[in-house]
Amino acid sequence: xxxxxxxxxxxxxxxxxxxxxxxxxxxxxxxxxxxxxxxxxxxxxxxxxxxxxxxxxxxxxxxxxxxxxxxxxxxxxxxxxxxxxxxxxxxxxxxxxxxxxxxxxxxxxxxxxxxxxxxxxxxxxxxxxxxxxxxxxxxxxxxxxxxxxxxxxxxxxxxxxxxxxxxxxxxxxxxxxxxxxxxxxxxxxxxxxxxxxxxxxxxxxxxxxxxxxxxxxxxxxxxxxxxxxxxxxxxxxxxxxxxxxxxxxxxxxxxxxxxxxxxxxxxxxxxxxxxxxxxxxxxxxxxxxxxxxxxxxxxxxxxxxxxxxxxxxxxxxxxxxxxxxx
Amino acid sequence: xxxxxxxxxxxxxxxxxxxxxxxxxxxxxxxxxxxxxxxxxxxxxxxxxxxxxxxxxxxxxxxxxxxxxxxxxxxxxxxxxxxxxxxxxxxxxxxxxxxxxxxxxxxxxxxxxxxxxxxxxxxxxxxxxxxxxxxxxxxxxxxxxxxxxxxxxxxxxxxxxxxxxxxxxxxxxxxxxxxxxxxxxxxxxxxxxxxxxxxxxxxxxxxxxxxxxxxxxxxxxxxxxxxxxxxxxxxxxxxxxxxxxxxxxxxxxxxxxxxxxxxxxxxxxxxxxxxxxxxxxxxxxxxxxxxxxxxxxxxxxxxxxxxxxxxxxxxxxxxxxxxxxxxxxxxxxxxxxxxxxxxxxxxxxxx
Numbered sequence: 001x002x003x004x005x006x007x008x009x010x011x012x013x014x015x016x017x018x019x020x021x022x023x024x025x026x027x028x029x030x031x032x033x034x035x036x037x038x039x040x041x042x043x044x045x046x047x048x049x050x051x052x053x054x055x056x057x058x059x060x061x062x063x064x065x066x067x068x069x070x071x072x073x074x075x076x077x078x079x080x081x082x083x084x085x086x087x088x089x090x091x092x093x094x095x096x097x098x099x100x101x102x103x104x105x106x107x108x109x110x111x112x113x114x115x116x117x118x119x120x121x122x123x124x125x126x127x128x129x130x131x132x133x134x135x136x137x138x139x140x141x142x143x144x145x146x147x148x149x150x151x152x153x154x155x156x157x158x159x160x161x162x163x164x165x166x167x168x169x170x171x172x173x174x175x176x177x178x179x180x181x182x183x184x185x186x187x188x189x190x191x192x193x194x195x196x197x198x199x200x201x202x203x204x205x206x207x208x209x210x211x212x213x214x215x216x217x218x219x220x221x222x223x224x225x226x227x228x229x230x231x232x233x234x235x236x237x238x239x240x241x242x243x244x245x246x247x248x249x250x251x252x253x254x255x256x257x258x259x260x261x262x263x264x265x266x267x268x269x270x271x272x273x274x275x276x277x278x279x280x281x282x283x284x285x286x287x288x289x290x291x292x293x294x295x296x297x298x299x300x301x302x303x304x305x306x307x308x309x310x311x312x313x314x315x316x317x318x319x320x321x322x323x324x325x326x
Numbered sequence: 327x328x329x330x331x332x333x334x335x336x337x338x339x340x341x342x343x344x345x346x347x348x349x350x351x352x353x354x355x356x357x358x359x360x361x362x363x364x365x366x367x368x369x370x371x372x373x374x375x376x377x378x379x380x381x382x383x384x385x386x387x388x389x390x391x392x393x394x395x396x397x398x399x400x401x402x403x404x405x406x407x408x409x410x411x412x413x414x415x416x417x418x419x420x421x422x423x424x425x426x427x428x429x430x431x432x433x434x435x436x437x438x439x440x441x442x443x444x445x446x447x448x449x450x451x452x453x454x455x456x457x458x459x460x461x462x463x464x465x466x467x468x469x470x471x472x473x474x475x476x477x478x479x480x481x482x483x484x485x486x487x488x489x490x491x492x493x494x495x496x497x498x499x500x501x502x503x504x505x506x507x508x509x510x511x512x513x514x515x516x517x518x519x520x521x522x523x524x525x526x527x528x529x530x531x532x533x534x535x536x537x538x539x540x541x542x543x544x545x546x547x548x549x550x551x552x553x554x555x556x557x558x559x560x561x562x563x564x565x566x567x568x569x570x571x572x573x574x575x576x577x578x579x580x581x582x583x584x585x586x587x588x589x590x591x592x593x594x595x596x597x598x599x600x601x602x603x604x605x606x607x608x609x610x611x612x613x614x615x616x617x618x619x620x621x622x623x624x625x626x627x628x629x630x631x632x633x634x635x636x637x638x639x640x641x642x643x644x645x646x647x648x649x650x651x652x653x654x655x656x657x658x659x660x661x662x663x664x665x666x667x668x669x670x671x672x673x674x675x676x677x
Contacts, residue, residue: 219427226381226422227442227493228415238430317477318431 008309012302017068019298023291024067028060076292081284086292089277094296095177096166097266097273101259103180103189104197109251112201116208121235123213131205138202147195147268154191162188164270196265200254207250211243218242244315252308256301328399329356330501330533331380337392338372338379338557340605347605349375349388350557354632357501362524362534364548364565366541366580368602372557373537377503379403380535381420382410398500416446419494419532421523423506425487429478435462435489436474439496446497461492465522484515491523495530502527505537520547541584545569553577556603556613558629563638571664573640576614578663612643620644620660635666 034047034056042050051057055066070076076086115135119128138146155163167184169177179185215221216239224234263275270276274293281289312319338350350372357363365373378384380395382402395403402413414420422428430438439458440451449457455474462470465488478486487507494502504523508516524547527534536548544551544565551568553560553576561574572578579598600617603609609616615625622643633645644660644667657667 219422219424220430222383223420223422223428223490223493224430225383226414226420227445227496228411228413229441229445230411233441233445238433241432242430316432318479 004313005310008306012306015302016295016298019295020068020071021064023294024064026287026291026294027067071292071295076295077288079281079286079289081281081286081289086288089289090274090292090296092177093272093274093277096179096271097259097262097275099178099180100189100192100196100265100271100273101255101262104193104195105200105251105255105258107193108197108200108204108254112204113208113247115201116205117212117235117240119205120209120212120216123209132209135202135205138198139206143195143199143264144268146198147191147265150191150195151268161191163191166272192265192269192271195268196258196262200251200258203254204247204251208243208247211246212239215239215242241315245312248308248311248315252304252311253301256297256304259300260297329396330359330361330398331357331535332396332399333376333380333393334396335393336376336379336390336395338375338384338388339391340388342387344606348391348557348608349605350379352393353554353557353559354393355552355559355562357533357535359500359533360528360531361550362527362536362548364544364551365535365537365554366539366544366551367554367560368539370602370605371554373539373554374505375557376554377420377505377535377537380501381414381418381503383414383420412446415442415499416497417499417501419497419499419502421487421490421494421502421504421507424510425483425490426510428490429486429493431478434475434477435481439474439489439493442493442496457496458492461496462489464526465489465492467492483511484519487511487515487519488522491519491526495526495532498530499532501533501535503535503537506539507536508540508543509538516543517546541569541580553580556608557605558613559632559641560614561638561640562632563640567637571637571666573635573638573645573665574614574642575618575620575644575660575663575665577640578665579617612641620656620663620665622656637666 034050034054038047038050055063058066074087076090078084079086079089082089115131119131122128151163154161162184165188166179167186167188168182169179169185170182171177179189221234221239224238229238261275262271262273263279265271266273266275267279274296277289278293280286281293333353333355336350336353337348340347340349353372353376355363365376367373375384375388378388379390382405384390390403393403394401397413397417402410405413429435433441436455436458439461440454443449443454443457444451447454459470459474462473467473467485467488473481478489481489491507494504502523507523508519511519520543523534526532536544538544548565550563551565552562553568553574555576561568561572561577563573568577569581572581576598579596582596583598585595598617603613603616609626611627612618612625612630615621618625624643628643630641630643630646632639632641635645642665644656644665660667
């Protein structure tokens with residue numbers, strides 16, 4: 001188990017180094033950083049001095065090593081546009097994005113899993129057909145359209161929920177802002193969370209349904225029935241547990257995607273998260289922010305994948321014993 | 327004495343897009359207490375479907391369309407689902423073909439056993455665990471206590487089938503339906519598993535319905551054998567009688583198709599011409615008539631009932647004492663093949 005975890009960890013470090021290289025190359029290929037920093041009236045001598053000060057004359061591998069070393073200490077330099085440390089900017093936006101992402105992931109899982117189990121167990125009922133038809137809409141409608149539709153119905157027409165922003169937030173521990181503790185914060189969260197989680201919800205539902213249909217046909221389910229076990233024990237114990245490995249995989253990857261691609265939802269709802277920050281950075285060619293965002297998202301993906309791998313081991317003994325023996 | 331299992335005129339239908347297929351047609355047989363009944367037939371003859379029908383687990387859209395199934399004298403084919411669930415496992419145990427896929431890979435052996443025991447018997451978790459361990463000892467798993475916490479993939483195929491047998495017997499059922507229990511196993515392990523199954527069932531007084539296509543297994547294990555052809559009963563009787571003196575031309579063909587150790591090793595095996603009809607294309611009259619060397623006129627039009635002979639019972643007009651006499655050459659050929667020909671055959675029936 002420990003060997004398994006360590007092996008995965010080493011692989012994760014490898015992945016992070018590759019991503020670091022890519023974001024490092026951003027600096028070198030998207031224009032000259034000195035040009036981005038100085039005005040038009042800077043003399044060539046001043047430019048050379050700046051170049052020397054920034055370490056741009058050092059060999060590439062030295063620069064890369066410095067970049068990785070700083071990144072490991074959460075030092076991503078200073079934003080060209082906003083002139084503040086990138087790490088601070090991201091820290092101020094991260095809670096908003098993570099909160100939104102986690103709430104929509106929980107929503108997707110809590111709604112998608114039971115719907116998937118139901119449609120898998122009773123594929124012929126009217127309700128199952130309704131769920132499937134709905135899920136088709138969820139999968140095929142683009143996120144921004146769903147967001148706008150929700151705003152149109154619940155904010156503009158019904159006036160129940162706010163159409164943009166985070167509402168009132170409370171600061172915890174000096175840096176973490178949360179909207180989960182205030183009424184307006186919670187009501188602001190509902191629409192964006194549904195918008196962001198709808199696709200994942202339908203995906204999870206369809207995945208669980210497919211897996212359930214598959215597993216219910218297996219010999220061990222038939223044998224469990226032949227032993228007279230209760231439907232509850234069979235459906236939710238024997239069958240559901242066997243569907244979990246692929247469901248965990250997809251859910252894990254989807255949480256990564258939710259965080260990374262909350263950009264659209266954040267734009268639609270003017271949600272003050274990292275996605276919005278990134279979008280502004282792209283418009284202004286603010287490379288330090290883009291590089292840091294890239295690294296951060298890669299880091300989140302890697303962490304989630306690591307957790308997913310450990311969860312496999314918890315769910316499936318075949319992986320556990322195989323891993324320990326190797 | 328009431329038969330443990332009594333199947334009366336069972337009819338199983340499978341509705342499909344191309345019409346209703348009759349998978350089992352008018353099948354009747356009994357299994358006495360403590361008896362081992364072998365059920366043989368080619369793939370698709372309806373062996374497994376009969377087993378599934380008895381335990382009430384026909385794969386939809388298959389359904390029992392007629393007849394009745396009695397367990398210890400009570401009808402079980404029309405029980406509501408919760409009552410039928412209490413019969414499964416508790417009164418009828420079932421063993422499937424492939425031990426590699428019969429066990430849930432994510433649960434420990436001990437958990438699967440105790441769950442089954444606790445479903446049918448009121449006892450503490452501790453007592454169930456003790457019983458689980460005793461069962462593993464009984465089926466010959468070494469270090470049974472430690473193995474309770476093993477997962478299925480940590481067992482070999484033969485060991486897994488032993489675990490499956492332990493699971494099927496967990497609640498001491500009066501009937502065990504074993505659907506090709508050794509087909510997926512190594513030849514060297516097959517004999518062990520079969521003799522284990524037979525011994526355990528004998529100890530408990532349980533009857534066994536042993537579905538297989540292996541005549542060797544039947545010959546060694548079963549008391550009586552039932553031969554199915556295209557979902558219908560061809561012949562049923564004591565194993566010795568059916569093997570040595572088959573009465574149905576199909577059974578006769580099956581027996582001559584078994585290679586003999588004493589025979590000429592270079593001789594070609596006799597084979598039955600043609601192949602078993604698909605369910606959608608069963609011929610009029612006797613299902614076997616197009617392939618039968620002893621066919622009579624009426625075989626094409628009427629379905630033979632099961633006629634008792636001095637040995638077994640077989641569904642063949644050659645055995646119909648009341649029927650018309652078969653043409654002399656058919657009778658002679660049949661008699662040469664060892665099939666009793668009753669009726670007013672010219673030389674008289676050999677009783």
